[in-house]
Every structure is written in C-alpha cells, then in structure tokens.
Amino acid sequence: MARQTAEKNGRIALPFSASIITAAALALAGCAQPASMGTAGLVPPDIQSSQDASDIAEKPGTPKPSATAEDAAGDADSASSLVTEEAAPAEAAVPAPTLMPQGNIKASAAPQPAAAERTALVPGTYQPSAENTGVPAGTALVPYNTSGADLVITRDGTVLDGLEIYGDIKVRAANVTIKNSRLHGGRHIPGSNTGIIDANNAAVANLVVHDNTIIPDKPSYYRDGIVGHDYAALRNHIQRTNDGLGIFNRPGGPAAANVRAEANYIHSLTYWSYDPAHSDGTHNDGIQVQGGENIRLAGNNVVANAVLGEGSGPNPRGDHAGIGIMLQQNVAKLANVVVENNWVDDGQTSINIAHGKYANITVTVRSNYLGRNQYDFGNGSTYPIRIISRAASTVYGLDSNRWADTLALLVEGRDGGIRYNS
Numbered sequence: 024m025a026r027q028t029a030e031k032n033g034r035i036a037l038p039f040s041a042s043i044i045t046a047a048a049l050a051l052a053g054c055a056q057p058a059s060m061g062t063a064g065l066v067p068p069d070i071q072s073s074q075d076a077s078d079i080a081e082k083p084g085t086p087k088p089s090a091t092a093e094d095a096a097g098d099a100d101s102a103s104s105l106v107t108e109e110a111a112p113a114e115a116a117v118p119a120p121t122l123m124p125q126g127n128i129k130a131s132a133a134p135q136p137a138a139a140e141r142t143a144l145v146p147g148t149y150q151p152s153a154e155n156t157g158v159p160a161g162t163a164l165v166p167y168n169t170s171g172a173d174l175v176i177t178r179d180g181t182v183l184d185g186l187e188i189y190g191d192i193k194v195r196a197a198n199v200t201i202k203n204s205r206l207h208g209g210r211h212i213p214g215s216n217t218g219i220i221d222a223n224n225a226a227v228a229n230l231v232v233h234d235n236t237i238i239p240d241k242p243s244y245y246r247d248g249i250v251g252h253d254y255a256a257l258r259n260h261i262q263r264t265n266d267g268l269g270i271f272n273r274p275g276g277p278a279a280a281n282v283r284a285e286a287n288y289i290h291s292l293t294y295w296s297y298d299p300a301h302s303d304g305t306h307n308d309g310i311q312v313q314g315g316e317n318i319r320l321a322g323n324n325v326v327a328n329a330v331l332g333e334g335s336g337p338n339p340r341g342d343h344a345g346i347g348i349m350l351q352q353n354v355a356k357l358a359n360v361v362v363e364n365n366w367v368d369d370g371q372t373s374i375n376i377a378h379g380k381y382a383n384i385t386v387t388v389r390s391n392y393l394g395r396n397q398y399d400f401g402n403g404s405t406y407p408i409r410i411i412s413r414a415a416s417t418v419y420g421l422d423s424n425r426w427a428d429t430l431a432l433l434v435e436g437r438d439g440g441i442r443y444n445s
Contacts, residue, residue, distance in 0.1 A: 146322025280315025368394025389420025
C-alpha cells in the first residue's frame with residue numbers, strides 16, 4: 024500500500040489524583056489543554072524478527088519496556104508470583120480445560136463464567152474467548168477524551184474504570200490501573216512504534232490492565248496493543264493491532280521486565296503491505312518478547328491470524344500473521360521467562376524461540392496447547408514450535424506441550440510439532 028502520512032500528535036496530560044476516578048467525575052472532567060507532541064521520549068521503530076522461511080533470526084531493534092502490575096482491588100496475586108525458578112522447574116500438572124479448535128477465533132469454553140466470577144478463574148484451566156475477556160457484559164461505559172488526543176498519565180495511583188477511552192494512553196507513573204474499559208486508540212498515525220497503552224517510560228511500575236477491549240479505530244503498523252515493562256495484562260480482548268503485546272525491559276534501565284500476561288484473547292492482527300521495518304510488510308506477532316527478566320505468559324489464547332489494513336496490498340502469507348508467541352533476545356538477554364498453559368495457533372510459527380545476538384537462550388515453555396493451522400512453507404511443512412538453534416537453546420518443559428485437538432504430546436520432527444532450524 025502507499026506510505027501513510029503521519030499526522031500531528033496531540034496529548035492531554037492527566038495529573039490524576041490517586042483516588043479512583045468515577046464515571047460521574049469523568050463525564051465532564053477538565054483536563055489540561057492539548058499540546059502538540061513531538062517524538063521526544065518515544066522509542067524508535069521496533070524491528071521485529073525476520074519471518075522469512077529460511078531465517079527467523081532477529082533483526083536489531085528497540086522495544087518498549089514493560090513490567091508487572093497488581094490490581095489491589097481485584098487481583099489477589101502478588102508481584103512475587105512473577106518470580107519462578109528457571110533452573111530445573113517442577114513440572115506442573117496438566118489442567119483439564121475445555122479445548123476448542125485454535126483456528127476458530129470464536130472458540131470459547133462453555134459455559135461462560137459470569138463477569139463477577141472471572142477473577143476466581145485460574146488462567147490455563149479455561150480457554151479465553153470474546154465471551155470471557157474484554158469489557159464485562161452489562162458494563163455501562165462513559166465516553167472519555169473524545170477528541171482522541173494522547174492521554175499522558177503522570178499521577179501515581181491513577182485508576183481508569185468503566186470508560187470508553189479515545190486516544191493512545193501514555194503511562195508515566197506508578198501503580199496505574201486501567202480496567203473494564205473500551206480502548207479505541209488514537210485517531211492519528213503515530214510517528215514511531217507505540218501502543219494503545221504505552222508503558223515504556225522509566226516511571227512505570229506496577230501497571231495493571233485488566234478486562235479491557237482493545238481495538239484501534241485507526242490501525243497502524245506503528246500501533247500495538249500494550250507495550251513496555253512492569254505491567255500485568257489480564258483478561259483483555261485485543262485485536263486489529265500491529266502486535267498484541269510487546270514485552271521488554273527498559274533500554275538502558277534495569278534487567279527486569281517484570282511482566283505478567285494471563286488469560287488474554289489476542290487475534291486478527293492488522294497486516295500492512297507497507298512497513299518501514301520490513302520489505303514484505305508487517306510481521307504481526309500476538310505476543311513479542313524482546314528481552315528482560317521476570318516474564319510470565321500463562322493461559323492466554325493467541326490466534327496469530329491476520330486481516331488486511333485499509334488500502335493494504337495482499338499478505339504474502341495469506342491470512343496468517345507472523346508469530347503467535349515470539350521469544351527473542353534482540354534487546355536484552357532473557358531470564359526467568361515462563362510460558363505455560365497457553366492456547367497458540369496460526370501465524371508462520373505459533374511459538375518461536377530465538378537466541379538472537381546472544382550466545383544462548385534459556386526459557387521455560389511447558390504445557391501449552393498448539394493448533395495445526397500454521398502457514399505452509401511447502402508440502403505440508405509447518406512450525407508449531409520453532410527453535411532457531413538447538414545448541415544455543417535450553418527449553419525447560421518442551422516435551423510437555425500438546426496438540427490442542429487431541430491432547431497428544433508434541434514430539435520433535437517435521438510432523439511432530441517441535442522443529443529446530445539447526
């Protein structure tokens with residue numbers, strides 16, 4: 024497609040009080056006046072992994088920091104739950120969820136839980152779907168920031184609850200919660216990689232994002248769902264973004280990323296034939312981990328299928344996106360990364376493990392449920408779990424992953440579900 028023209032970004036700085044913002048207060052809330060927003064403080068474009076059939080190695084790039092956050096009101100798990108043993112981890116019992124075909128993005132566990140019961144459900148014991156993620160049914164939403172300018176949150180403890188939020192959200196504070204809301208994103212085309220929620224700032228800590236519907240009104244190759252460090256993403260429904268979740272420690276900051284993503288439903292990523300980072304168009308990933316320590320991905324349903332952006336040329340991979348869950352080290356070395364009890368399907372690869380610019384990579388990938396709808400590289404050659412280098416990779420729990428349709432264990436081999444590039 025033709026190159027899109029970046030529009031001028033606006034922003035509204037929100038020095039919210041630490042108290043919960045109620046719907047009534049937000050209806051006519053007075054915010055600082057919009058001001059023009061340049062690119063200062065924004066990270067340069069995210070160079071994602073190569074999706075070529077013969078080369079899935081990473082390209083150098085700069086991501087956005089993300090960290091772990093706890094919702095004091097609705098989530099009892101503590102931040103300490105992010106820390107799990109990387110060396111010789113104990114094998115968890117395989118749950119008995121209701122399994123549905125991964126290629127069907129409307130698949131869901133039945134019966135669906137009531138909204139009030141969501142927080143009691145254990146991620147990985149049920150399959151996230153449109154019915155049990157996103158804004159809970161019956162929630163009355165109040166339109167907010169209808170101008171679509173960027174919302175810049177600078178007050179620690181800010182809570183956004185029950186809102187129809189327009190504009191990209193720039194979090195620059197600690198202990199922020201965004202919940203039970205419909206996030207539309209900005210109406211402009213960003214000048215560089217960002218997210219509908221951008222948690223790249225050094226001030227971000229303990230950001231919690233739960234039970235939101237995140238679908239951009241104006242999709243862009245620069246607009247992901249949630250990106251950054253030090254956040255918890257729980258039970259969100261994300262679609263039509265470039266990537267769903269972007270995870271990495273803050274460049275130049277501490278080694279820890281501190282991110283927990285659980286029970287999210289991610290699908291229908293937007294493909295663009297024009298992408299400043301790739302000659303073959305966007306490489307849309309459901310969850311892209313690019314570096315950092317203390318990362319847990321559990322109980323998510325990631326269907327890495329793609330839909331065409333308005334005006335885009337055809338996708339050379341058909342309706343397949345890039346990677347369902349990408350674990351790579353193009354920003355920093357990974358440590359204490361656990362990927363378990365997720366449903367993953369579609370894309371060029373469902374789960375990709377790449378050591379990148381480092382000599383080796385160590386991750387835990389266990390008890391996930393893999394679909395069979397990956398891109399066909401020819402003669403039925405597909406990659407449910409792809410590991411770039413056998414010699415450089417230590418993957419705990421690899422032999423505990425299963426096919427979603429039969430519950431049979433994956434094995435190494437062309438048709439077994441686990442494949443090595445070398």
